[in-house]
Amino acid sequence: MDFSANVLLAAGASPAMVNAVEEAEGFTKISSALSINVGTALTPHWIKAMELAASTAHDCGKPWVLDPVGCGATAHRNEQCAMLMERRPTVVRGNASEIMALANACKVEVVGGGSAGGGKGVDSTAGSEEALPAGIALAKRFKCVIAISGAVDIITDGSTKVLIRNGQEILTKITAAGCSLSTLCAAYCAVCNSALDAVTAAFLHFCIASDMTAEMVEVKGPGTHRVHLIDNLYNLSSAALADRAKFEVHEL
Template sequence: MANWQLIEEVRRKNPLVHVITNIVVANDSANGLLAIGASPIMAAAVEEMEELGGFADAVVINIGTLDAQLVEAMLVVGKAANAAGKPVILDPVGAGATTFRRETVRRLLREIQFAVIRGNMGELASIAGVDWQARGVDAGTGDASMAAEIAQKVAREYKTVVAISGEVDTISDGKQVVTIQNGDSLLPRITGSGCLLSCVIGAFVGVSNSVLEAVLTASASYAIASEYAVKTLQRQLPAAFRVAFLDELASWDTHDQEKLANIKEVL
């Protein structure tokens, strides 16, 4: 299911990943992409979106800190990437939190073909139209057993690969449903860990012929890096973990990913 050679492919090909993201996570997202061997562009001016969408190897759209002008930039770059045959990844941060976010996500999904949609359970439940109690951008609470159903439903409806991140990651292309049971509890305690995962997925999809394979490999490798990071800490605290995690992303090609990955096909 996973293709661990993609770790080396990212380093060898140095994919150019154009990221429209939120102001909270831009620096960590750029540094994380550099750590794995990718090359980030963090531009947002609508005037250059058509060009960037045409030559980037992948485009990541993150709606964390929205405004009307940024939405227009997202639409331009997404359509340009579609026209150029480049993959587009959507991170629908807080998708159900406000009317503006819900309407923006609907418009993006209507006008852009996404290769991947990655978010937490609350965000994907909102897209799927499933009742879920979320607060702001947090995952919120609901029936976690519905993850497979929600992932499969959204993947089928939007002809994409869905990755639901959480204690257990759930990934579906609308046919298969796969879970990844790796990762450490410190990951959600650093801001933007999910946002960076979307960027890492973008880099992997940008060098792969299989979107599902790329999403599985990126997600599992990312989670395993967090497990390695915790082992290096004297005190398991978020700030120290943040630095150690970045270092593990930079060195994860030396790890036995296949041995540690806990990947299961559930459907």
């Protein structure tokens, strides 16, 4: 939670990290967006809080983002991720293995897709392009945006795909890097009517900041990258973002 909160603060958002079921509905109602990360939080108390928060966001018309961490690892995790999908997230962000496993857990029909995948957190066993058919199927079934992190990030709403070619492989060596990107997607959804545009902007902000961090001579590995990434998220200008952005938009 610490890293995600700092990423949000650096980007100009105002985070509240809540897990009490007694506060789930209230905090969701006063927030502009919601991010749910299943992470290590699949005990009965946390599940109830996540379900209540997601249902409240949906009922109130607030955007919310699901990060299905480790989907595919266990039957219990698959079941809870599928349950949360029924609460209609605005955005789902995961790696390729998680997205393929989520499609399998939700029993969606995938045309031309790979195997179901196995959730391994940042250690995805598949590439983003391999997971695109699953992402498209999920996007169409649940009318949401699916963001697949990888060497090339892919974002789709089922009819359009955006390829992001910024970002650094070292992010896979930093715990909670992907989780914090999911929260950043929620922050952008709070201020942008188009979820596809919001997620694209969030990915570019995060990935370009990582590119800038990798260029710093004082960055020697994951530890120093993590620290200076926060600084670059904070200092990144709109002009630098526009100059460095490497993305493509394709109709499906």
